[in-house]
Amino acid sequence: MDLFSKVMGRQTSSSKSIAKERLRLVLVHDRSSISPQLLNDLKEDMLKVISSYMEIDMAGTEVTLSQDEKSVALVANIPVIKLNRVQCGR
Amino acid sequence: MGQVIVITSGKGGVGKTTTSANIGTGLAAIGNKVVLVDTDIGLRNLDVVLGLENRIVYDLVDVTHGNCRLKQALIKDKRFENLCLLPAAQTKDKSAVEPEQMKELCGKLKEEFDYVIIDCPAGIEMGFKNAIAGADKAVVVTTPEISAVRDADRIIGLLEAAELRNPTLIVNRIRPRMVKNGDMMDINDMIDILAIELLGVVPEDEKIVISTNRGEPAVLDMNSWAGQAYRNIAKRITGENVPLVSLEVEDGLLGKLKRILGFNN
Numbered sequence: 442m443d444l445f446s447k448v449m450g451r452q453t454s455s456s457k458s459i460a461k462e463r464l465r466l467v468l469v470h471d472r473s474s475i476s477p478q479l480l481n482d483l484k485e486d487m488l489k490v491i492s493s494y495m496e497i498d499m500a501g502t503e504v505t506l507s508q509d510e511k512s513v514a515l516v517a518n519i520p521v522i523k524l525n526r527v528q529c530g531r
Numbered sequence: 532m533g534q535v536i537v538i539t540s541g542k543g544g545v546g547k548t549t550t551s552a553n554i555g556t557g558l559a560a561i562g563n564k565v566v567l568v569d570t571d572i573g574l575r576n577l578d579v580v581l582g583l584e585n586r587i588v589y590d591l592v593d594v595t596h597g598n599c600r601l602k603q604a605l606i607k608d609k610r611f612e613n614l615c616l617l618p619a620a621q622t623k624d625k626s627a628v629e630p631e632q633m634k635e636l637c638g639k640l641k642e643e644f645d646y647v648i649i650d651c652p653a654g655i656e657m658g659f660k661n662a663i664a665g666a667d668k669a670v671v672v673t674t675p676e677i678s679a680v681r682d683a684d685r686i687i688g689l690l691e692a693a694e695l696r697n698p699t700l701i702v703n704r705i706r707p708r709m710v711k712n713g714d715m716m717d718i719n720d721m722i723d724i725l726a727i728e729l730l731g732v733v734p735e736d737e738k739i740v741i742s743t744n745r746g747e748p749a750v751l752d753m754n755s756w757a758g759q760a761y762r763n764i765a766k767r768i769t770g771e772n773v774p775l776v777s778l779e780v781e782d783g784l785l786g787k788l789k790r791i792l793g794f795n796n
Contacts (some may be wrong), residue, residue, distance in 0.1 A: 455713025461720055464677050468724065480695050 469513045470506075481502060487517065496523040533564070533641035536648055536768070539690070541682030543653030545674045546703040549739060551650035552759070553750040554670075557765030559700035560612035560751065561698025563645040566605065568636075570662040571652035572627055575619035582609065582746020583616050592620035595632040601639060609749070615644075615657045619703040626655040630664035646768070655689055663690065669698035670730055675705055675716045684725055699730035701764065706735045729775055731764035733757050 450502040484504040491497055507516045538551045538600040548571075556565040569577035578584040594617070608614035617640075620627060640647045651662035663669065667688050673683040682710035683700070683756035689696050702718055709715035723727055733735065749758040749764070763773045 457710075457713045457716050457720070460677050460716055461724070464680055464716075464724060467677075467681055471685060505749065526737070 443514075466513065473506075475506060480506070484517075488519075491519065495521055497521055532649055533643075533645045533758055534668060535641055536646065536668045536670060537663050538648060538653050538670050538672060539651035539659065539662065539686055540653065540672040540679070541655060541686040542673075542679045544632075544761045545672050545679050545761075546733075547653070547672050548576050548580055548650050549647050549743065549749075550670075550701060550703065550733075550761075551671050552577060553748045553761035554609075554768065555610070555646070555648045555763055556581070556614060556748040557750040557761050558646050558648070558768060559608070559611040560762075561765060561769065562613070563769070564613045564643070565648065566617060566640050566644045568617045568640070568647060568649045569619040570628075570658060571620045571631070572658065573621065573624050573730040574652065575621050576744060578606075578616060578618045579652050579746060580743055581616055581748065583618075584746075587618050590618045590620040591636075592623050592627045595628050595636060596702045601636070610747075625652065625661065628661050630660050633661045633664040635665075655685065655738075658684075659689070660693075663693055663695060666695060670701060671698050671725075672701045672703055673721065673729070674703050675721065680716070680721055680724065687725060688769045696782060697728065700729045701731050701733060703727070703733045704734055704735045730767060731760055731763075731775070756764045 484502065486496065487504065488499055488502060492499075501518075501520045503516075503518045505516050507514050536554075538547050540547050548569075548713075551567060554747065555565050559565045559644045567577055567581070567640075569575050570591065570592065571577075575590075578587060583606050586606045589599040591604070593599045594601050594604045605615040605617055605700060608616065637647055637649075649662050652658035671683050671686055671690075673679045687698055690696075700722070702721055705718070706715055711718045718729065718732055736749065736755055738752055738755040739749050739757050742752060742755070742758075749755045749763075750761040752758045766773045
């Protein structure tokens with residue numbers, strides 16, 4: 442039977458692990474229920490904090506959720522215009 | 532005072548009605564007073580699964596609208612006199628009943644019965660809200676497919692939001708051979724992902740089709756695997772400690788399957 446199952450199955454990566462991985466990812470999104478509004482609020486709060494340490498390009502800032510094969514990440518792309526000398530030494 | 536248990540899933544076609552019929556009949560078979568309530572208004576089916584479709588006079592909507600007394604709408608089962616069905620209306624829609632009315636109805640039913648089993652419609656709209664309104668406990672049914680597990684996850688979230696904490700899980704239609712070959716998610720995968728307690732595992736079984744054809748729940752068929760699984764689930768609901776189907780027991784099932792197919796190890 443073992444030989445039989447080896448011959449018949451498991452030649453490629455199992456479809457079960459593909460299902461599990463896809464399910465995990467889709468649930469991260471479903472469960473987080475992050476609305477565009479929430480993401481925008483988060484972005485404004487982050488910018489407020491960061492701008493007291495350095496001068497940043499508010500208009501050029503992007504905050505998004507991104508996913509690769511294994512995980513989901515919060516990605517913030519914040520162009521820095523100038524470091525604020527007085528405060529950056531704190 | 533009895534207990535109101537809602538059987539729900541989110542996704543359609545995973546076996547809510549079959550599960551409700553078998554759990555209800557299984558509980559009645561071991562001596563409990565049970566009423567099955569079909570809340571799938573407009574798409575009723577619990578009556579045919581139980582083989583009681585020819586006895587319907589009044590339904591759930593008649594009761595909540597006061598067209599008849601509750602007792603008049605309860606249909607006695609053919610096999611067990613301690614088992615009743617309250618059928619759904621077929622000609623109305625889900626908005627014909629309000630959650631408050633369901634709460635009141637469940638309150639009345641649990642004074643009379645040990646177990647009130649509510650068969651919930653698919654979806655997360657009005658029908659779902661009605662079905663869970665009067666429930667004390669929830670059982671989530673899923674199959675080992677991405678779409679069903681995803682919807683189960685959503686339902687678990689909604690149940691918790693509605694203060695129905697700690698729902699339990701039934702994994703339906705599992706195929707041990709596909710699990711063994713790595714082509715179907717196993718029980719542990721699903722428990723891991725959904726993070727809820729397992730109530731039971733029901734194997735895929737052709738006897739379910741036959742029993743539904745006949746209107747006789749498989750739980751009464753001593754030769755049906757699925758029937759055995761439902762008998763165990765019914766016992767667990769009453770608090771009896773029946774070991775859960777673990778991997779070893781799955782091997783047992785698999786061994787049985789191998790024997791049937793002629794592969795002796």
